[in-house]
Amino acid sequence: MDDQNKNLILATALSFLVILGWFLLFPPETTDTDPNAPAVIATTPDAVQAVPPPTATGPIAEPAPEVIPVEVPRVAIDTPALRGSISLVGGRIDELLLKRYRDTIAPDSPIVDLLAPVGSAQAYYALFGWAPGGDLDYDDVPGANTPWQIEEGGTLTPQSPVTLRWDNGEGLIFRQRISVDDDYLFTVEQSVENATGADLRMAPYGTIARHGEPDVSGFFILHEGVVRMADGELAEIDYDDMPDFEAVPREGARADVLEVAQDGWIGFTDHYWMTALVPPAGQAFTSVAKYVESADIYQTEIRQPAVTIPAGGTAAATTRLFAGAKEWETIRAYEAQGIDRFIDSIDWGWFFFLTKPIFAVLHWLNAQIGNMGWSIIALTFLLKALLFPLAYKSYISMARMKELQPEMEKLKERAGDDRQKMQQGMMKLYKDNKVNPASGCLPILLQIPIFFSLYKVIFVTIELRHAEWFGWIRDLSAPDPSSILNLFGLLPWGTPEPGSIFFILSLGVLPILLGISMWLQQKLNPAPADKTQAMIFAWMPWVFMFMLGTFASGLVLYWITNNTITFTQQYIIMRSQGYKPDVFGNITGGFRRKKKS
Structure with missing residues (x-):
């Protein structure tokens, strides 16, 4: 991946982290009463x-x-x-x-x-x-x-x-x-x-x-x-x-x-x-x-x-x-x-052109299914289906780039500190193998406004307030109430209060599944050649696990579903192109090898 595209993805990821960090640094004020109840009727004379x-x-x-x-x-x-x-x-x-x-x-x-x-x-x-x-x-x-x-x-x-x-x-x-x-x-x-x-x-x-x-x-x-x-x-x-x-x-x-x-x-x-x-x-x-x-x-x-x-x-x-x-x-x-x-x-916010239709579809799905949690999952499938044509080309491009990583490492060793030679060598490598590095960035960029639009929908619409999914998830507009700090209810103490530092560390079931799903998805993508960038990307699933863990359960559910579908699509597409990936990022076979055989 050339420096321009590496910087694009890195900037996108860091911007996302900054925005998520804002929610932690400037959380909503907590009160002893429900903020949704604007007044309490007094028993004193009128x-x-x-x-x-x-x-x-x-x-x-x-x-x-x-x-x-x-x-x-x-x-x-x-x-x-x-x-x-x-x-x-x-x-x-x-x-x-x-x-x-x-x-x-x-x-x-x-x-x-x-x-x-x-x-x-x-x-x-x-x-x-x-x-x-x-x-x-x-x-x-x-x-x-x-x-x-x-x-x-x-x-x-x-x-x-x-x-x-x-x-x-x-x-x-x-x-x-x-x-x-x-x-x-x-x-x-x-x-x-x-x-x-x-x-x-x-x-x-x-x-x-x-x-x-x-x-x-x-x-x-x-x-x-x-x-x-x-x-x-x-x-x-x-x-x-x-x-x-x-x-x-x-x-x-x-x-x-x-x-x-x-x-x-x-x-x-x-x-x-x-x-x-x-x-x-x-x-x-x-x-x-x-x-x-x-x-x-x-x-x-x-x-x-x-x-x-x-x-x-x-x-x-x-x-x-x-x-x-x-x-x-x-x-x-x-x-x-x-x-x-x-x-x-x-x-509806700045992305009203997305939040309005997204909620309209979610509301219709809920009318058909009768459960807002399953409706969020169904909505994620629909969104992924709409983006699939772009994703298909992107996954093939990322698979080929991941296959080229050993040759890119050799190219980096030969070029040393000569950045111009490195850039020229990478462009030639991409051209010879018909790989477009920019195509892998597009799904990431499209995912960001969809993520924030769905976040807005879950946060502002009353239909998500106190909406159950199943089991312990009884309010999709609130964070996952389970906690690793009490072994998910096995130990006899409660969970930390929202807004405390311990609440951030209090990972529930959904945030943990989120981190795992992001890690699995990341393993199918090519890692940046730069070691610093590679380290940042390696930590991202676990950082997001803690940050998104304090978000509404409905949003975390969407992100888990999205990651799972993405991983499945990418795995199947890579297999269809002759690659044999595993969950640890190792790939055998491949497009070029099929061509030679």
Whole structure:
């Protein structure tokens, strides 16, 4: 192999090691609680918070946030996917649990909490209302402290919507009709009757508020924070960046305000969960990401155009609220219902052109097989089949290069320190034997984006969370829980905690199989002529064994399958060309020998 191609492979390998090393040097922050559960419902009395949006005619000075502990009546929520309640003080959707998901894989683990009332740790809720315009004031329109009454309905279910009513006592009657589907989409239809005898102006809005910066996983490949779609453009804003927004003194906040001409949505995304406000399709609106400094509150808002309500007339506005798990199939269904590019709320990353189709195929395989572990194995077979034409030529080239290694060693001895003579001799050797050294590099280069795309898929998609394979592998999104340090469960102590140095040394069954499969595959490939490079390549299987051992089991399973298929393909192809390889790298027979015989 010439120096150019040796350096290419070496650079690729070292780059891969650097990236893997990053995961060890800068791991995600560990907390005592599950980061996927954004809030814990407190048992203390409820509270209300007054943080009004700007008026329909422009921003005004915002009052300081006010927290008033009170006992509040509630409307229960009960659907196949959700359980929770709506506070009648403010009409806030502020208590929501996801029935289909638990914090851990333990059968008795608590159900995931998504939304939490004010007064809880990290309050998180949605609020809807009307911003006043003209001569109206905040006391004239509903807000966070409004005492709503139930006009129609009881428990909110997919079959039974609930209507809330508030009369301001000055000739305005407001209603909120709240409905929900079987999954995670609420529809809030607001209306107002004007019996004041004068034309009035106001603007409907929806707000999602989070009190305090939420706990996040801290992984740099995952976005957690504001996610916004505006006229086909996706934007992601980290919580750390929100205090740097442009100051809006009259609102007492910092905000990033964007006028959207047609379609969009905005909300907060976590690792697996999301809340998002969605205005009617095709309607212009104002998209706002806001940080209220005085109260340490992060908000997203949609402000719909202001409307004039004639005396004796009515006005209405509709807003949808997504609050739930980022399930691929569910999100796609909502996108088909008119939520523009909603599938991009899942963080597909830079290689979206690979991660999207890879996950689509994986999801289809899982639907057919019924097990995500076996689906990953089946996906690996499909990917290897697609790359087989390139791999076929590559394996033949690498086999011939491995056969030429003895002659290359002799050439190196004759050339000594004369690098030009060495290069000329190698090029002649390749030409005489019709060997293309570059063809062996292509499968390696193609494998890297596929590896990172699958890593992204396994890390960000909820379908892999707590997905079982068989036996001890009960969560393909987590590292192999077995450990050589307790002889894989035979000794009476547990495994080290994630993030500790002992966790890195705590090799499970899958990482060990990974190291062995990489070593076997490497033995069929030609070793670099340079001794330093040869030593690095010899250590790579065992270094990768420790590094990838801390990765998700699904990714390690893919890599083992990929190595096993590669070894098998290469072995069979080499045999078909007259070579007789063994697992220790010795080759007898071969293309040139067949030709001579």
